[in-house]
Amino acid sequence: MTSRLFIIIILFCFSVIPVCFSQENDEEKTEEQQNVRKSKSYIDTEDLVVEQAAMDKKPIDPLAPSKAAFYSAILPGLGQAYNKKYWKIPIVYAFIGGGLYFYFDNDREYDRYRDAYKSRLAGYTTDEFYGVVTDDGLVRAQKTLRRNKEISLLVTLGFYVLNIIEANVNAHLMQFNVDDALTVRPHYKINDLNNKGDVGLTLNFKF
Incomplete structure (x- = not known):
């Protein structure tokens, strides 16, 4: 069992x-x-x-940077508009416009002092600076204002070139591979x- x-x-x-x-x-x-x-x-x-x-x-356009630079060279800010960075356009015109403003302002003042100096060389004593600024003072003022004009023009050209470079570089970065x-x-x-x-x-x- x-x-x-x-x-x-x-x-x-x-x-x-x-x-x-x-x-x-x-x-x-x-x-x-x-x-x-x-x-x-x-x-x-x-x-x-x-x-x-x-x-x-989006498909990569190899000519986009060149187009943006070309447009900015034709008209400052146009390359930024091509890149659809519209908020940069006022900044571009503010810098370039500021440089042009100082250039024309110095040019106007330079003409005033030059006209007064020419008037004194001609024997007149009716210029607006007579009794306030000496002849040597008029010469120094002309030199200073002429230098300021040149600096203002160089600064304006610099902003113009930067505007072109910025549009070109930004167009490159917009197509950078971030996949x-x-x-x-x-x-x-x-x-x-x-x-x-x-x-x-x-x-x-x-x-």
Whole structure:
């Protein structure tokens, strides 16, 4: 009787163990299938995002910087308008207009002192500076105002050139590659050999 009971228990164990292993295998397969589905879904979603970004990205125009510079050379601020940076146009005209204002103001004052000096050389004493500014003072004033005129003109030309350079550089930067397919990100990882942290940069490029 005891031997029969022992044989029955052994047969029962051998019949239950495969069922348990079968259930565990089914659970593992189900979990693996779910992970594969999730991974595939993530990859598909990522591919869709990359494709959408590629579709939304504007085509690169290699002549755009040259066009922007050319327009700014023809008319200051026109290159900024071509780049759709309209808020920069008042700044361009403020600097160039300021330089022109000082140039013409110094030119007007220079003419006043020159006319007075010529009047005195002709023997007249009816100029507006008579009794206030000496002849030497008129000569020094003309030299100072002529130098100021030249500086104002150089500054104005400098702002004009900067206006062209800014339009050209901005057109270049607007087409600079900032796609998510090319990224540089910091990373921190524990080194398994010495159990220390490693800090660095990771360069990711997606084809």
